[in-house]
Amino acid sequence: MLYNFGCVSDQFGENGMRSLSIRALEAELAREAQALGIPSGAGESFAHLVAKKAMRRLKQREVVTEKDVDMALYQELKNYNADLAYVYKNRDIII
Amino acid sequence: MILIVAMLIQASLQFLPGIFLLFHHDACGKYGQARARDLGAYLILGAGTMMAIVMTTVFLISPDIEIVKWGTGGALVALSLVSLGFYFRKGEGTRLYVSRRTVRILTKRARETKSLSDAFVLGMVASTVELVFLLPVYFAVVIEAGKFYDHVARAGILIIVGLAGVLPLILESILFRSGLNLVDVQKIRARNKHFCRIMLGVCYITLAVLVISSGRMA
Numbered sequence: 063m064l065y066n067f068g069c070v071s072d073q074f075g076e077n078g079m080r081s082l083s084i085r086a087l088e089a090e091l092a093r094e095a096q097a098l099g100i101p102s103g104a105g106e107s108f109a110h111l112v113a114k115k116a117m118r119r120l121k122q123r124e125v126v127t128e129k130d131v132d133m134a135l136y137q138e139l140k141n142y143n144a145d146l147a148y149v150y151k152n153r154d155i156i157i
Numbered sequence: 158m159i160l161i162v163a164m165l166i167q168a169s170l171q172f173l174p175g176i177f178l179l180f181h182h183d184a185c186g187k188y189g190q191a192r193a194r195d196l197g198a199y200l201i202l203g204a205g206t207m208m209a210i211v212m213t214t215v216f217l218i219s220p221d222i223e224i225v226k227w228g229t230g231g232a233l234v235a236l237s238l239v240s241l242g243f244y245f246r247k248g249e250g251t252r253l254y255v256s257r258r259t260v261r262i263l264t265k266r267a268r269e270t271k272s273l274s275d276a277f278v279l280g281m282v283a284s285t286v287e288l289v290f291l292l293p294v295y296f297a298v299v300i301e302a303g304k305f306y307d308h309v310a311r312a313g314i315l316i317i318v319g320l321a322g323v324l325p326l327i328l329e330s331i332l333f334r335s336g337l338n339l340v341d342v343q344k345i346r347a348r349n350k351h352f353c354r355i356m357l358g359v360c361y362i363t364l365a366v367l368v369i370s371s372g373r374m375a
Contacts, residue, residue: 079247093186093187094186095186096185096186096189097182097185097186097338097339098182098338098339099185100335121282122300135285145338145340148340148343149182149339151342152249152250152343154249154250154252155177155249155250155251155252156175156179156250156252156262156343156346157171157172157175157176157179157251157252157253157255157260157264
C-alpha cells in the first residue's frame with residue numbers, strides 16, 4: 063500500500079493511495095498503545111511527538127509504503143516504548 | 158498412541174495462533190479487552206466448527222481400504238520433510254510457508270472484523286489454510302477411530318482430536334486474560350519456533366510409522 067501526504071483520512075484516494083498525516087499516525091499509535099495495555103495518558107504523551115518525528119522522516123521520501131511507515135515509527139518509538147516499537151518492527155513477520 | 162501424536166501435531170501448527178494473535182491485538186486496540194474476548198471466542202468457535210466439518214467429511218468419505226493407509230503414510234512422511242524444511246521461513250520472526258498474499262488478505266480481514274459473525278467466518282476461513290497439513294492427520298485419526306465399533310467411542314475420539322486443534326487458541330486467550338500482550342506472546346512463539354519445527358517433523362514421521370504399521374499389529 064502506498065501513501066501520500068494529505069488530510070486526515072483512512073479512505074483510499076482515487077489513485078489508490080492512502081492519506082498520511084500526523085493526526086492519522088497519532089490515532090494509530092493510540093490504538094496500538096491501548097491494545098498493548100499502555101495507560102492512555104502515557105500513550106498520548108508520546109504519540110504526538112513520535113508521529114511528528116516519524117512524519118518528518120517520511121517526508122524525505124518520494125514514495126512511502128506501509129513498511130516505510132512502520133519502520134519510521136519503529137525508529138522513533140525505540141526511545142519511548144520498547145513494546146510498541148517491537149510491534150511495528152515485527153508486525154509483518156508474525157505469520 | 159496415534160491419537161496423542163495427532164493431537165500434538167494439531168497443537169503445534171502455527172497459522173491459526175498467529176491469526177488469533179493479530180486479531181486479538183487489533184480488536185483490543187479498537188474495542189477494548191471485553192469485546193476482544195467475545196470476538197476471540199467466536200473466532201475459536203469458527204475454527205473449531207470448520208475442523209469438525211472437515212473431520213466429519215473425511216470420516217464419511219474415507220473408504221476402508223489398504224491404499225488409504227499407505228497414501229496417508231506417504232503424505233505424512235512428505236509433510237515431515239516439508240515441516241522440517243519449509244514450515245517456517247528463514248530469518249527473524251515466525252513467518253510461515255503461507256503465501257504473503259494470503260497472509261495480507263487474512264490480516265486485513267482480521268483488522269477489519271467488527272461483528273461476532275465476521276469473527277466466526279474468519280476462524281472458519283483461517284482454519285482451511287492449514288488443511289494441507291491437517292488432512293493426512295485426519296485420515297490417520299479416522300483409520301484409528303475405525304477400529305472402534307461403538308459409535309459413541311468413534312465420535313468421542315473425533316471430538317477430542319478436533320478440540321486439540323483449537324487448544325493453542327484457547328491457551329493464547331488464557332494468556333491474554335492473564336495480562337500478557339501481543340509482544341509477550343510473540344516472543345514466546347519466536348523463542349520456541351525451532352522446537353515447534355522439530356516437534357512437527359518428528360510427530361509426522363512417528364504418525365506415518367504408526368499408521369503404516371497399525372494393521373500389522375492388530
